Every structure is written in C-alpha cells, then in structure tokens.
Amino acid sequence: MTDLYSVRMHARAKNDHLCGAERLQTRDGLEAACLELVRRALAHERGVADQVRISIDRVDPGTVVRVPLPTLETWLCDDADRGRQLALRSLVEAGVPQDVASRAMARLAAGPAPGGGVMRGAMLVDVASGERFEPDPARGVRASRMDLDPDTVDALGRGLAALDLDNRHVREALVLAAKVLAAPGMVAELCWSDDPSYTAGYVAAPGFGYRRFPHLKPAGCPLGGRVFFIDRTQISLAALIDYLERTPVLAGGPVRLLPARQPEEA
C-alpha cells in the first residue's frame, strides 16, 4: 500500500473548542484535504476561529487496520423529544442500563464539558457504574487517524445519495462509528452534533450498526457531543484510548444502507 498521512484539524474560538476533523490520505490527496479542513474551520457556524491547527503525520501502511462500515438505518421521528426516546431505547437494546443511558444523555443535553460547554472529544462512560473515565473531562477522548477505504468511497456516495444522505456529517460519522465499534469492550456510541443547524444524531452498537434519528436536538441548539459506553471489565483503559486516538483505521467493505422507517412502538 502507498504511504498514508494522518491529517488532523482543530480550531478554537475564544479558548474553546470550535471544531475538528480527521482524515487519512495518500500523498496525492493531502493538499486538497488540508484546504477543505481549513475552509471548514474558517466558516464554522458556531463562531469565528481564533486558531486553526493542522497536523500531518506520516502513517506506516503496515499498521493500518481495516474495519467494516456499520449498517445504516434511519428511525424516523418528528422532534427531539421523540428522537431522544428512541435513542434511549436503542442504548438499552445495546446493553446500556437505562439509568446510565439517561444520565449520559442529560449530560450531553446540558453541555458535557465541566463548565457546561462542548468537548473536543467524547465522554467515556462505564456501563456498569455510569462513571466517566476520560483522563481530561474538558477534552474527552478524540477518535483520530481514520478515513473511508478509497475502494468504498464511490459505492458509499451512491448509496447515501439514493437516501438523500450524502453529506459530510453522515460520511464522517459512519467512519468514526466504524472505528469506535471495532474497539474491544465498546457497548455503544451516542452522538448528536454541536452544529446548531444539524439536528440529526445516532446510536451505534455492534448488534444493530448505525441507527440514525433525524432529530436528537432542537434546531439552533449549539450543544452536542459524543458518549462512548464501555464495559470496563473487558478492557485496559490505556489500550482503548491508544486504539481510539492513535491506531490508523480505514473503514470499508460492503455498503449496507437500509431505507428510513417508522420504528415499531416499544
């Protein structure tokens, strides 16, 4: 395989996290990826960037791990209250106790960082105790060094376009969920965006893949975040964080996208 480069972008505004993104690119795609990420940071809807950092690190191709893309399905809902009910149900289905899931959702809704703002990464929540295990609760754990397998880009683009979902939020979140679900001891992931105009979110779990909800927060709300629910009895925390932050991953394989549907009543 040709050399790959990890590209990471992080932008801050008034000393707070504004946005970030990560890619794994070949030498040929490197400049275009940097340009796109700088433009994204400078045009973010949550504010004006005071600082934009781009880091580029060459990745040894022999260390790249390939993981499958999760099956995507949309569960329709009309508003955020219903979306959160469905997300809670999905977390319980994945094996997260209801009280732990509810508390984590309340933290995301209130702003998961200590002062109530958004974090740069995800909360790491133990499913047994509900305890948080991020070494730095203001930053969280940021999954990094991942991208779509170049062989899957076209098929995924066509499949998502047929469902009217071919946007970067969905593409990047699918890749991130693919990496996260392949981590040992991962029970589920919950996400909704901090972009005020992007109300959709998802729950991902090894058993059902990536379940999307069009509304997990009201339009205009600048708070969002991610929770990685883990089974601490199965993992070494240091190894999990190292995998999430440092192991290069390409997500690919068959593209499995299901049509949107109304969920059955519980």
Ligand code: AMP
């Ligand atoms: P976004 O979907 O980019 O709006 O991100 C929503 C929230 O998810 C952010 O506020 C972060 O807290 C978290 N997040 C975004 N990207 C990552 C990542 N690569 N790893 C872990 N958490 C992330």
